[in-house]
Amino acid sequence: MDAARRSVTLTALQSIPLISPGDDLAAIIGRALDALGILPVSGDMIVVAQKIVSKAQNRYRDLSTVIPSKRAINFAKILKKDARHIEAILQESTEVLRQTGQGLITVHKLGFVMANAGIDQSNIEHPAGTERILLLPENPDGAAAALKTALDARYGVDLGVIINDSFGRPWRKGVVGVALGAAGVPALRDLVGKPDLFGRALRHTEPAAADEVASAASLLMGQAAEGRPVVHIRGFAFEPDAQPVPAQALVRPKHEDVFR
Numbered sequence: 001m002d003a004a005r006r007s008v009t010l011t012a013l014q015s016i017p018l019i020s021p022g023d024d025l026a027a028i029i030g031r032a033l034d035a036l037g038i039l040p041v042s043g044d045m046i047v048v049a050q051k052i053v054s055k056a057q058n059r060y061r062d063l064s065t066v067i068p069s070k071r072a073i074n075f076a077k078i079l080k081k082d083a084r085h086i087e088a089i090l091q092e093s094t095e096v097l098r099q100t101g102q103g104l105i106t107v108h109k110l111g112f113v114m115a116n117a118g119i120d121q122s123n124i125e126h127p128a129g130t131e132r133i134l135l136l137p138e139n140p141d142g143a144a145a146a147l148k149t150a151l152d153a154r155y156g157v158d159l160g161v162i163i164n165d166s167f168g169r170p171w172r173k174g175v176v177g178v179a180l181g182a183a184g185v186p187a188l189r190d191l192v193g194k195p196d197l198f199g200r201a202l203r204h205t206e207p208a209a210a211d212e213v214a215s216a217a218s219l220l221m222g223q224a225a226e227g228r229p230v231v232h233i234r235g236f237a238f239e240p241d242a243q244p245v246p247a248q249a250l251v252r253p254k255h256e257d258v259f260r
Helices: 025-035 050-056 070-079 083-091 140-155 209-221
Strands: 009-012 045-049 060-062 093-100 103-108 113-115 132-134 160-168 175-183 230-234
Touching (some): 025 140, 045 050, 050 140, 050 160, 070 083, 070 093, 160 209, 209 230
Parallel strands (some): 045 160
Antiparallel strands (some): 060 132, 160 175
8 A cells, every 4th residue: 555645435325226126326326436435546446235236236146046955955964944046056166175053164266265156135035935045246356447448438537447245254253345346456566575564574574455445334234134235435546656466366275275
């Protein structure tokens, strides 16, 4: 972060409606910014909750249409959970790493190691006679890039856009916000070779800048019924030579992962 910028301002956007499939998120976000009198400038960032991106992409599945496999049925018996839900998790995953009291820890098709492949039933509508689940967005980096393009055009600026979600951590309780998708920001920064306070060259330091921003935005978004899925951020500036890096760069390749 640029040393000349010593404060960061985060503002949760009000009046974001419940999102339906096909909704224009950029237009909705733009109206919410305008309603608060926020005129974006280049370098500002918009953090968007994964859930509303998934809703706009119609990433719903009706559990009544899911036929559980024998593997899903076996897991469901052990975990005492709905076999259809387990089947959906398996279909969204490439590998099951662990089973816990809360479900399965899997490798999502996008590479994320997470609980239950990110599939959720909270904060989604369930029309009469349906039991719906919501999957992660398709191509989160692409979705972030599309939002950036539309918002940049609306305001004539160069914004950063991050799509965030809540992840647990292996060694600590609780969840924190992480970046699933990013556009216009250096999601991962390489500081190797940069001098520390005493001139010693850094050897391993790679700040996950997009995750830090995503987590900060989560403080305002909340985790339950807050209804604040979009946050505007001003003041989180990067070094002039920092280049945009997608959030996919944050996914550690399996051959580098010493814990699996």
